[in-house]
């Protein structure tokens with residue numbers, strides 16, 4: 001009997017969840033889903049799930065060895081560069097095949113008024129000295145950078161409540177989880193009299209409606225550029241990730257049939 005391929009999925013994205021759904025119940029694979037633990041009530045997964053950091057490259061290397069992982073799929077968020085760097089190093093150390101599910105960034109469209117900046121700190125600075133109404137669509141850990149520009153009024157949309165210490169003084173939280181639609185985004189930006197948006201270039205459709213709404217309303221956006229994210233073999237979606245896993249399954253099967 002051919003042994004199932006043991007797969008570690010580094011998750012936290014819709015693509016990772018789509019892959020988990022497709023691997024669940026497929027007897028050719030035994031997959032473990034890993035989450036950073038950034039949200040207190042993450043969507044439940046149909047496969048075995050673990051939560052929390054591994055403990056750097058050494059911890060991930062140990063995990064891969066102890067759980068006899070045959071292949072790793074890095075399907076983390078485009079801005080989760082530390083996890084990807086650790087995955088590349090740990091997979092190199094253990095000789096484990098690594099594929100990276102990369103979500104393409106949004107491209108600038110006619111009518112977009114983006115100012116691209118390298119970091120959250122640069123985004124706070126780019127808002128300028130004149131007080132304005134700002135829509136922040138960022139992770140809760142990035143909001144504190146805007147304390148450096150306390151003259152603005154901020155509306156921050158978050159999934160989880162941030163640590164209140166060190167937030168800018170005039171900040172209101174809007175707790176919501178995507179996907180969002182364009183008409184509702186236009187109503188929100190207009191109703192809140194937003195003058196500028198700050199966003200990451202997350203890519204995908206779940207949070208793109210705010211960029212379409214900003215374009216339609218002629219609003220400027222400060223776009224925090226993607227970090228350099230180390231990768232293994234790049235795949236574009238869950239289907240391509242499965243095709244890549246199947247190649248490794250065939251290789252493992254022929255090795256086992258040859259008794260190697």
Ligand code: NAP
Pocket residue numbers: 010011012013034035036038051052053054055056057059060076077078079080081082083084086138139140142
């Ligand atoms: P990160 O900076 O790449 O990772 C920091 C550490 O978190 C990693 O070194 C690892 O800890 C742990 N970690 C990250 N992803 C993990 C996973 N899937 N399983 C187990 N441990 C994991 O990523 P981040 O701090 O999570 O987020 C960085 C940026 O990505 C932020 O801008 C955030 O808003 C955005 N983002 C992240 C997620 C997510 O699910 N992580 C979702 C949406 C957006 P050890 O070194 O201890 O292994």
